[in-house]
Amino acid sequence: MLKKYLLPRLVQYVTVMLIGITMVFIIPRLLPSDPVEHQLSRMTAQGQYLDPAAVEDLRASLEELYGLKGGILQQYITYWKRLLTGNLGPSFAQFPTPVTQLIRTSLPWTIGLLLTSLLLSWLIGTTLGVVAVTYPNSVFAKVAAVLAMGIRPIPYYIMALVLLILFAFVFPIFPMAGGYSMGARMGFNARFIFSLLRHAFLPVTSMVVLEVGGWFLQMRNVASNVVEEEYVSYAEAMGLSRLKIMLHYITRNAIAPQITGLALNLGFVFGGALITEIAFSYPGMGYLLYSAILAGDYNLIMGINIFSIVGVSTAMLVIDLIYPLLDPRVRYQ
């Protein structure tokens, strides 16, 4: 099992990081735009007067900062050296705050949003999928299928915008933006927690509503194949209760693709979380990314990219490592 299951996954993990991080290194160097010149022209456009010597000085230090000194190979080595020491350079818009520090403050928000919505949508979708298979001719099964199909393909931003218009503007139940109310003091008190939940409600709902459909449909499809297996008919013949068959015979056997799906969808859902945060001005990494775009903070955008590649692939590896514990078929291979 170790050789057949673990090794390929570890190789994949390292490859993903290598390809992803190298991609982030190469892309800006392939494109016909010089970040240093861009930065300099931004500064002069803002009306700062700089004498030529100072400009040269600034250019040299910017090149140093962006890791643009020397040949491409040398640049690549410096780039990795900096990454491995956890140094993503300073942010430009909020100089000299390090990019890592900015990411660290916004990370908990993103993880909270991502985990809550992923967990909720997975649980609800999977449960509903099993129920729909157990009662295939019920009104519920039909309505759920139509709803899942109709809502699932809508882009994250559009869904967020529609919820925002409906439940924050037309019916002002929830706040339009932010992670908690201005007045609430951060800490473990009822008022802060309430405001936290109230602000998180719409972003989480927006993501859950979009993702439930996918989990539901996948579970329904896999489980409806399991239902036709002989051991299910055997269990029925034994006179086991419907609930028992549903839980022990159908769910247990159909759950594996749901977990693999969790790992495969992570990158996509992460992107969705970033978009949702931007739409709700939720103070996570997505919002940080948005402020970086507005400020032209190229170093911060690079940092968020690297961080999301490392984060998503590590999370995937963790799911892959837990997987054999849940699926005995992999364990006894």
Place this chain on the structure above:
Amino acid sequence: MLRVIGELLRHDRRFLFGFSVLVIYLLIAAASLFCPYNTKAWNVVPRDLPPSWKYPLGTNSMGQDIMWKAMVAVKNSLLLSAIAAVISRVIAIILGLLSGYKGGLFDRVVMTFNDSFIIIPMFPVLILIASILRTSLNITVLGIMIGLFGWAWDARLFRSQILSLKEREFTKTAILSGMKTYRVIVTEHLPYVIPLIMAATINNVIWVIGMEVTLSLLGLSNLSTPTIGTMIYWASQYQAIFREMWNWILTPIALCVVLILGLYMLSTSISEYLDPRTRLQMIKEE
């Protein structure tokens, strides 16, 4: 091909819906060529008018006719999706088929690369590129850019289809009866792969439309070119929600949602058609 479409139109209401939506949008795109205004120019009509006979969807705060602008936006968004879809199709088909037929080391290398592309969150990468290219982004460049990152899922899908076809009885029969590899691929396998490619392409277009909307809303596209995304961008820049100018903000949102729903219905209908059990059901119903 035409027979398949006819059959689906008769039997599947979802296909009928999706197909009608697609035809209507193509007609809108065609009609937009007769647009009487320059949709990039501001203040060509009076500002902030509610819907009327002269301006069926009213006008916006930039002095533009919303209906005509939306029609041109549909054309541009479809054009952009077509560019992106064609590019990602070419990559996905070449890699998927080669990988599936060749197998061995080539397959393993390509698939490792492919899986990395599936895992890496593409949204921040696209933002990185778009924020560097910002000044030179137009529909073509944006289409190419999105297309270059949207092939990985489908390459894997096509490969797995080829792998299963390779193992089927009829492939072996064809090879044993002396058919050339090229002919086996074209006459025996292609009919199976084409509907799959169609369904995957439609799903890809859905993804591209969503990506265009998102990037435009972040201001990362050529904002003077009307697309579904830039229309929403300008409406929210002018606070159309707070000013309750629903004709301005909801027109592009509705256009986007209906288009995506129609395309999604088309693709699920085609993928279900690929499942032999569904086809059996159709025959039974006749």
